[in-house]
Amino acid sequence: TKPFQVAIDGPAASGKSTTAKMVAQRLGFDYIDSGAFYRCITLAALSKGINPSDPATVGQISEIAEQCKIGLQTVFAKPSETVSSGEEGVFQKLTCLPTTRVFLNSKDVSSEIRSNNVSQHVSAVAAIRNVREAVLQKIRSIRARENNNNNNNNNNKQDSDNTPNLSSSQSQSIVVSEGLVMDGRDIGTVILPHADLKIFLVADSRIRAERRLQELVKNGLDPTLNKLDVDTVQRDLQRRDELDRTRKVSPLRKADDAMVLDTSNLTIEGQVDVIVQEVERRR
Numbered sequence: 001t002k003p004f005q006v007a008i009d010g011p012a013a014s015g016k017s018t019t020a021k022m023v024a025q026r027l028g029f030d031y032i033d034s035g036a037f038y039r040c041i042t043l044a045a046l047s048k049g050i051n052p053s054d055p056a057t058v059g060q061i062s063e064i065a066e067q068c069k070i071g072l073q074t075v076f077a078k079p080s081e082t083v084s085s086g087e088e089g090v091f092q093k094l095t096c097l098p099t100t101r102v103f104l105n106s107k108d109v110s111s112e113i114r115s116n117n118v119s120q121h122v123s124a125v126a127a128i129r130n131v132r133e134a135v136l137q138k139i140r141s142i143r144a145r146e147n148n149n150n151n152n153n154n155n156n157k158q159d160s161d162n163t164p165n166l167s168s169s170q171s172q173s174i175v176v177s178e179g180l181v182m183d184g185r186d187i188g189t190v191i192l193p194h195a196d197l198k199i200f201l202v203a204d205s206r207i208r209a210e211r212r213l214q215e216l217v218k219n220g221l222d223p224t225l226n227k228l229d230v231d232t233v234q235r236d237l238q239r240r241d242e243l244d245r246t247r248k249v250s251p252l253r254k255a256d257d258a259m260v261l262d263t264s265n266l267t268i269e270g271q272v273d274v275i276v277q278e279v280e281r282r283r
């Protein structure tokens with residue numbers, strides 16, 4: 001049977017990836033972070049000294065997008081590990097967030113791609129038609145390979161370039177996953193236009209900025225050293241959203257059949273519950 005597809009789109013820092021990962025974990029579904037592809041291509045360009053904001057670099061960046069190899073691996077939390085905390089079931093609500101590792105040409109770039117420098121240039125890269133085409137092809141071939149591997153019952157096999165299979169779950173015993181959660185900007189409109197459930201996450205931009213700053217601090221960033229405050233983060237988010245919304249190819253847009261979920265006053269657990277219940281209702 002066809003896997004159940006969940007598409008989650010929305011503006012920057014609306015909580016898409018945390019929500020998507022937790023939904024995937026709760027349901028035993030695969031997870032694909034589509035933004036990671038654009039971030040990897042941006043990182044590859046920046047590390048070659050290319051300035052993505054210069055329109056003259058479009059050709060070079062398109063070539064990088066076609067040639068680079070990108071792999072994702074999502075490691076889901078093991079329920080058994082957390083039972084030792086003494087409170088059964090707590091794992092779903094607390095610390096054990098699934099983690100995604102991202103590989104660019106076999107190198108682990110999971111933290112590098114989240115840097116401020118990459119965030120500032122990624123929307124320019126994602127607006128390039130050939131880049132979007134290359135990402136679409138990469139996601140398609142990964143899905144095809146996953147389906148193949150599932151059929152062959154060996155979905156933890158490594159690729160020949162030594163990049164782990166995208167979204168293979170190391171600690172789960174599920175071999176054939178029953179569904180897929182993907183998050184981004186054009187999942188419901190372009191990548192998975194026939195998704196079984198489409199969610200468009202929104203939240204007040206001030207609240208999104210506060211959440212993003214908290215996340216950066218939690219990951220070790222010193223706001224004073226980096227001259228970052230809520231106002232600056234909010235401006236950066238709004239600038240990126242504006243670029244994503246107004247670009248010609250696959251702009252950020254709610255699919256007509258998407259359910260809007262405003263997370264301004266919801267907790268992560270709350271929004272995950274809403275989506276999981278909606279999946280259960282529809283499947």
Ligand code: C5P
Nearest residue numbers: 034035036038122123126184185186244
């Ligand atoms: O989701 P994340 O913030 O990691 O995405 C980074 C950037 O990648 C977005 O601002 C957007 O420019 C681009 N993107 C996109 N289409 C997607 C996912 C991400 O254009 N499906």
